[in-house]
Amino acid sequence: MNFLSDTTAPAHPALIEAISAANTGFAPSYGNDPVSARVETKLKEIFETDLKVLFAVSGTASNALSLSVLCPNHGAILCHDEAHIHRDERGAPEFFTGGGKLIPLLGDHAKVSLDALDRALGEIPEGFVHSSPVRVLSLSNLTESGTAYTPSEVAERASRVKSRPAFVHMDGARFANALVTLNCSPAELTWKAGVDALCFGATKNGAMGAEAIILFPSVMDRFEELQARQKRAGHMAPKMRFLASQFDAWLRDDLWLDLARTANARARRLADGLAQANGVEVLHPVQGNEIFARIPEALGDRLMAAGAGFYQWPDGSCRFVTSWCTEHAEIDALLAAARG
Structure with a gap:
């Protein structure tokens, strides 16, 4: 993840x-x-x-x-x-x-x-x-x-x-x-x-x-x-x-456009799932392959314990970035961890 x-x-x-x-x-x-x-x-x-x-x-x-x-x-x-x-x-x-x-x-x-x-x-x-x-x-x-x-x-x-x-x-x-x-x-x-x-x-x-x-x-x-x-x-x-x-x-x-479309689609799917978790706020429109979300500390700890890698942004939010090869299974695993 x-x-x-x-x-x-x-x-x-x-x-x-x-x-x-x-x-x-x-x-x-x-x-x-x-x-x-x-x-x-x-x-x-x-x-x-x-x-x-x-x-x-x-x-x-x-x-x-x-x-x-x-x-x-x-x-x-x-x-x-x-x-x-x-x-x-x-x-x-x-x-x-x-x-x-x-x-x-x-x-x-x-x-x-x-x-x-x-x-x-x-x-x-x-x-x-x-x-x-x-x-x-x-x-x-x-x-x-x-x-x-x-x-x-x-x-x-x-x-x-x-x-x-x-x-x-x-x-x-x-x-x-x-x-x-x-x-x-x-x-x-x-x-x-x-x-x-x-x-x-x-x-x-x-x-x-x-x-x-x-x-x-x-x-x-x-x-x-x-x-x-x-x-x-x-x-x-x-x-x-x-x-x-x-x-x-x-x-x-x-190919360059196909790879970007895949990354963007994965980001939208991840953002939609995260937005449904308790206490999560997606801070910016998801118009590419990056998601910035404010998440409760306990949830962040649970995601990291489950093996999710994401970046702590200076403003206290968390950044999640998808790529051309992000698998649906990775997103499913992260969202499952988010649901607890």
Whole structure:
């Protein structure tokens, strides 16, 4: 009964097979191989636009590197107070930008509220020498509360900052989970809504360890700088074909969407069952593969004694995360323990 995180799940067999298939013969290094080129072509089809892609091994690296080409060292990055870049990346965005200032904002269910965004923009006038000018708005989709920004919600927030010389970054560690819930196209949820750069995560959804930094046309001219920063930071994988091969298999026949649908469906089933237990309160809409619930201490102890793994959230709630391979039997066992 492992509901600790989708990063604890195994990689999907198709992706392991793809790595093995890429392990034949010689290929150019640093992303100049045929597999990387093929994946970029496929991503252009999926997102319905021209783009540039660079593969990375972790979400932290992809977030920090992409932000480093969007935000100057004297600029500010607006994000939600619960955002991964603010809470869980050990200052990597500040480090990689060389001093870019993260300014956390509030909003229900880990979504930046329009009021908070307007207030921040009003308090940071453009051209005021004493404050850090806003240069990036970072949105997480899924959010850190497991909720999804709709295309219109992304566009509303993007339009606020686009009146300045500012960009929109999206942390898409669970982008696939958001996408299948919203039933929209990848283009509608990204560049058509004003997103300039997407960190497209596969690791939480079946990959062994593979992330893609996607630069859309508005910032494609920064690709060479992105490559240079990745190399300088020691994050450029020499044999990048093994990262690209995971995306090659993941994107084939919409496997990435099927895996996300499975994880989301398991989460909804688990959430429905937990909500029926005495004293349990599900705190946020379940719009992906994460459930946040406030549960009585005695119930939490009983679940752990039964072998359930879940994460104690800083606010006192409990987080349960499902994955592409969560079994119905695991959910049944946890709900049986919850019923006592």
